[in-house]
Amino acid sequence: MxxxxxxxxxTGGNRRKxxxxxxxxxxxxxxxxxxxxxxxxxxxxxxxxxxxxxxxxxxxxxxxxxxxxxxxxxxxxxxxxxxxxxxxxxxxxxxxxxxxxxxxxxxxxxxxxxxxxxxxxxxxxxxxxxxxxxxxxxxxxxxxxxxxxxxxxxxxxxxGFSDGHNxxxxxxxxxxxxxxxxxxxxxxxxxxxxxxxxxFSAEQRRSLPVDLAEGVLRALCLQALGQGVDIQLGMAIDSSKATLAVKRRLACEMVKYWQQAQDNLMNLPLANGWGEKHRLFVKWKYVEAKAAAYYYHGLILDEGNTEKSHGMAVAALQAADECFKESKKASEAFNASSPTSRTPPLFGTMKYLTEKIPKDTSSKVRINRDLYSYEKIMETAPTLPDFALALKPDEYQLPLVEST
Missing domain, CATH: 1.25.40.280 (alix/aip1 like domains)
Structure with a gap:
């Protein structure tokens, strides 16, 4: 059954890639x-x-x-x-x-x-x-x-174009x-x-194509949630009412979604172009999310009045900068993998952070360099706060089958 x-x-090319x-x-x-x-x-x-x-x-x-x-x-x-x-x-x-x-x-x-x-x-x-x-x-x-x-x-x-700018x-x-x-x-x-x-029986589930493996389905679900939070964060950045705490919470939620997505793909045999490109996309977005989370965590730590909090803020911002640089490499690797792709013009979260992370990191390191050596700062690098995941999938139930 x-x-x-x-x-x-x-090899004749039925699967037109x-x-x-x-x-x-x-x-x-x-x-x-x-x-x-x-x-x-x-x-x-x-x-x-x-x-x-x-x-x-x-x-x-x-x-x-x-x-x-x-x-x-x-x-x-x-x-x-x-x-x-x-x-x-x-x-x-x-x-x-x-x-x-x-x-x-x-x-x-x-x-x-x-x-x-x-x-x-x-x-x-x-x-x-x-x-x-x-x-x-x-x-x-x-x-x-x-x-x-x-x-x-x-x-x-x-x-299109907006505000008369190209x-x-x-x-x-x-x-x-x-x-x-x-x-x-x-x-x-x-x-x-x-x-x-x-x-499905356990044996049947093992025979499913990797496209339908539980890990892929869960990873795609988490990807959808992670990208939804990314949009929420971008809208919070545009809002004058959103606090740093709100932005940090959203960024940390995004990190957790992408980390879980990556974990679900980790041991799957995604050997061909589509699967490997999927893995590279999740890696890219995970590192990008960490850059955002460390950035907002650093800004909140910098509001503290102690030498230690300022040092930890510098460490967080430097971690954000390193993740930001790594995300650019991950983006290039994703786009170069087959089938090739292009990153569209930046908007929302990453457009803002592309401008802010290098500038703010450089500024804070320069101001605080007399307080902590680089090595000492990195020793005190703060961990990101742990927030509960908030965005949930829409509930969907299979259509009911009427009995006769």
């Missing part, structure tokens, strides 16, 4: 693409003809839309060359899911009748197939989440909208981990 079959990567994916604010490791399915042959007359026709029509629509641009949908375009949008494909998946779950009704044996095939992106295997409805549900939820992440990337690519910007409206999109993506992924993965 529910056996897997994998097809090795085809682009050489470049353009500007990336939100990295999406590649969209898993469904292959056609013959529902009528699989279930015969065991389901009402109208239900089989509906399943076939809904899934065929998804296959056609998802394959318009090959195994990936270019994330810097709102529309594909055939005119469909990310939201159109997302809606098609939303429409398909409750009908698909009809095959699980009352533990029906039909959930093991249909052979579902999907093209993988992060896994070394070209395709993975399974005669198990839960494999299809998991794949649908993953694609729904990736489409939301792709939409967030579009929202966060600076567009500097593209990301509008506040787009920033706020992106947070909602990130939370929705995180909700799909959390549902996949909590409600769908438990439907």
């Amino acid at each position: 529910g056996c897997f079959a994998s097809t090795p990567k085809d 682009p050489t470049s994916i353009g500007e990336v604010s939100v990295y999406v490791p590649g969209l898993r693409i469904p292959r056609p399915v013959e529902f009528s042959q699989a279930v015969g007359d065991q389901l009402p003809k109208t239900l089989v026709e509906r399943l076939t029509a809904l899934r065929t629509r998804i296959v056609v839309m998802a394959n318009q641009e090959g195994p990936t949908i270019t994330r810097t375009r709102r529309k594909t060359q055939h005119g469909s949008t990310l939201s159109d494909l997302h809606q098609a998946l939303v429409d398909y899911l409750p009908v698909l779950l009809e095959l699980t009704k009352d533990g029906s044996h039909l959930q093991f009748k249909v052979h579902f095939i999907w093209v993988n992106q992060e896994d070394e295997e070209e395709e993975t197939a399974m005669s198990n409805i839960w494999y299809e549900v998991l794949s649908v939820l993953h694609l729904m989440a990736m489409l939301q992440m792709s939409q967030a990337n579009l929202l966060l690519l600076p567009r 500097h593209p910007k990301v509008s506040e409206e787009n920033r706020r909208a992106s947070i909602d999109v990130f939370l929705k993506a995180a909700g799909y992924l959390e549902c996949a981990v909590k409600n769908v993965l438990p439907q």
Whole structure:
């Protein structure tokens, strides 16, 4: 029941991997693409003809839309060359899911009748197939989440010009909208981990492509939350009402999300381009988050009235500066990895910190250099405060299957 079959990567190039994916604010490791399915042959007359026709029509629509641009949908375009949008494909998946779950009704044996095939992106295997409805549900939820992440990337690519200056910007409206999109993506992924993965046996879970491994799903969920907090921090920086304590808390939350994302990817076999690039993206954002957290921690410590607090402030700011320099190298490594990418014009958190960290670090070190030697400062380097994670995924439940 529910056996897997994998097809090795085809050197003939069935999996069209682009050489470049353009500007990336939100990295999406590649969209898993469904292959056609013959529902009528699989279930015969065991389901009402109208239900089989509906399943076939809904899934065929998804296959056609998802394959318009090959195994990936270019994330810097709102529309594909055939005119469909990310939201159109997302809606098609939303429409398909409750009908698909009809095959699980009352533990029906039909959930093991249909052979579902999907093209993988992060896994070394070209395709993975399974005669198990839960494999299809998991794949649908993953694609729904990736489409939301792709939409967030579009929202966060600076567009146009503002205030008469030749500097593209990301509008506040787009920033706020992106947070909602990130939370929705995180909700799909959390549902996949909590409600769908438990439907598989331990052996079946080990056979899942790495794209659908629990560690990848959790890492993507944490990535969505981390990027959502990043937007919140950028908006706090722009607000005159946000205190240093608020900004430090948000930065420390961001560190924890990215650290946990990195931990979830650590031992996974992400050997190909998409997977390794995903790992590099998480590393980059983790170091970037640490730069922000140390910077605001240093500013708060500098408000103290003791020689020790000033010394610790200098240590924190120097740690911020080192993380900032490391983040630039990590960004370069991410963009250079295949498929290549570009960092869009800075906005929000990193635009501000790119200007402030080097300047403030240099200033504080110069003022306090007579108080502490560099070695002594680094000996007293403060640890970041531990805050509870605040941003939570939107709650998403699988559609209910009505009993008959």
